[in-house]
Amino acid sequence: MKRSRFSEEQIIAVLKEQEAGMATADVCRRHGISSATFYKWKSKYGGLxxxxxxxxxxxxxxxxxxxxxxxxxxxxxxxxxxxxxxxx
Structure with a gap:
């Protein structure tokens, strides 16, 4: 399986940015990820x-x-x- 270029800590930080009020599109653009990747991360790591x-x-x-x-x-x-x- 392909290894992610983001660690779990980085993924959680990205999710927290969006929870803090930043728009999802802006968070995705800033970190260079697709919105599908963002929502996949959110389903796996959301609330962790x-x-x-x-x-x-x-x-x-x-x-x-x-x-x-x-x-x-x-x-x-x-x-x-x-x-x-x-x-x-």
Whole structure:
């Protein structure tokens, strides 16, 4: 997945600018983002603080690692079942 050029802290700062009363179009133009990107960020990070965003990133990384472990264990289990079925 493509890495964003904005960190979570920067994204939250952009969202706070708009919440402070600045027009959405002006915020987007100032930071060089599209309005679609802004609203996608708002749906994901709206109402979060910087510490919450960091925790969210950590949880997403941990979830990704656990999914990989589960996939590996399921593959091992399937191979063992296949081997045991051939023996009989």
């Amino acid at each position: 603080e910087v510490s919450d965003a960091r925790r969210l990133r950590q949880l997403e990384q941990e979830n990704e690692r656990l999914k990989k472990l589960l996939a590996d264990s399921m593959l091992d289990n399937a191979m063992l079942k296949e081997i045991s079925a051939k023996k009989f």
